[in-house]
Amino acid sequence: MEKTSAINKTAWEYRAYEFWNQRDGSPADKAKAIRNDPKASLKKHQHLFKEVTGKKNCQSLRIERAQSGSAGVTRC
Known part of the structure; x- marks a missing residue:
């Protein structure tokens, strides 16, 4: 099970930061957007x-x- 967990972790993390940067901009940009409209980041909640x-x-x-x-x- 440990090996499967490690494989899944690697798969989920693979290029995730790159994807988020492309989708949302830099972390500073995302933080600014959340500060401007916190409710928008809650989506369905x-x-x-x-x-x-x-x-x-x-x-x-x-x-x-x-x-x-x-x-x-x-x-x-």
């Missing part, structure tokens, strides 16, 4: 995110806790 203005994600919560010196684990 957009309907699950009606209103997210003002909501915080896990990463921002962890940063806030670290900066405030709060101990504990942030659960998301």
Whole structure:
């Protein structure tokens, strides 16, 4: 099974970066597009995110806790 997994991994990764660059542009270009319209990158899941203005994600919560010196684990 391990050999099959390695073969599948290689097949999936083969020229994937090249494909994404050709389809989406550079990583910086893709990041800019996502920042400009985050919902567009969700495609078929957009309907699950009606209103997210003002909501915080896990990463921002962890940063806030670290900066405030709060101990504990942030659960998301």
